[in-house]
Amino acid sequence: MKTTSIRIYLFVAVLLTSLYACNSEDNPTIATCLLTSTTDQLVEQSGQLTDELKRTFTYTSSTLTSLAEKSTSKEAAFQVEYANSQVIRATSGQDVVALAYGTGTRPSSSTFSRGGATMSTFAMDYDASGRMTKITEDRQVLPANSLTKQRAFTFTYDADGNLTNERVRFTLTDGSVVEQETEYTFDAKPSPYKRFSELSLLTAVALSQAVETRPSRFWHINAPISLKSYNLTSTGTRSNLRESSTFAPVYDSDNKLMNQDQNALLYQASVPTPVTKKNRQTFTYSCM
CATH class of the missing domain: 1.20.5 (Single alpha-helices involved in coiled-coils or other helix-helix interfaces)
Incomplete structure (x- = not known):
């Protein structure tokens, strides 16, 4: 025995x-750890940190209840509402992001309104694994100083589920089109957004605030360690390099990404020498 x-x-x-x-x-x-904040700060030549964008998330148990965004020009705090265990709405004062569902478990469309007036509508597409493959924003009201009436972001994934490529197509008010493409390489460790429960809502809210330029960041499985961004020709081929960035990630003992420095080279067609820019991104979590 x-x-x-x-x-x-x-x-x-x-x-x-x-x-x-x-x-x-x-x-x-x-x-068991939930992402509670992300901060993106410019590192000045003096070493001083200047806030550019901060997002915060709160939860009840493990359910997302609010998400807030603060940039250099705007601040918003959205309260999240659910029905039948699905997120249906996020409200910040007069700003409302409402989600609609088709036959799947992810929202198929979203509407951003302000004071009851529709500002933008979003159409969302996914692959069989529930990863977003495209989000198209049609603007009913253009943000100040913008000539873009439509933004269409397309995401491509590799066999392991990593988002390797983001294309964006801007349609301007005069009918002209501008296209850009960003490619990524990855670390072997997880992205802070890998287990974020409401990625579709976060994507729609972030784009509604007119600050987000690369929503693909929310759909990464592993943390990116570099990116290159290009302008595209009218035939969809790459022309000039717009940006080349590398990331220096710092993880804790549980493989959570805690912070990273982003060193960027920014290129302009009329300027032979790229502009250098350094940012520091930090991430905080609540662990149960």
Whole structure:
């Protein structure tokens, strides 16, 4: 009897060890941690940090209840509403982002309104794994100093589910079109957004605030370590390089991305020497 008990104990121990080995990337500590804030700060030549964009998230248990965004020009705090366990609306004062669903579990469209007037509508497409492949914004009211009436973002993933490419097509009020493309390379460790529960809502809210320029960042599985952005010709081929950035990520012992420096080279067609820019992004979590 004693020998049988020892064998059972050894079998269970080996089984548990195998399970943890197979899920080494999905550290059990990470799985219980919720992203609570992201901050993007410009690093001045003096070393001083200047805030450019901050997002914060609050939860009840593990359910997202609010998300806020503060930029250098605007601040908004959205309260999140649910029906039948699906997020349907986020409200910040007179600003409302309402989501609609088709046959799937992810929202298929969204409307951004202000004071009851429609500002933008969003159409959302996904692949069979629930990853967003396209989001198209049709603007009914243009933001100040903007000539873009439509933005269409298309996302491409590799066989492992990493978002490798983002294309954006801007349609201007005069009917002309401008296209850009960004390609990414990745670390082997997870993105802070990998387990964020309401990615579609975050994408729509961020785009409604007219600050976000690369919504693909929310759909990364692994953390990017570099990106290159190009202008595209009228035939969809790459022309000049717009930006080349590298990231220096810092993780904690549980593989959570805590902060990273982004070193960017920004190119302009009329200027032979690129402009250098350094930003620091930080991430905070609440772990249960």
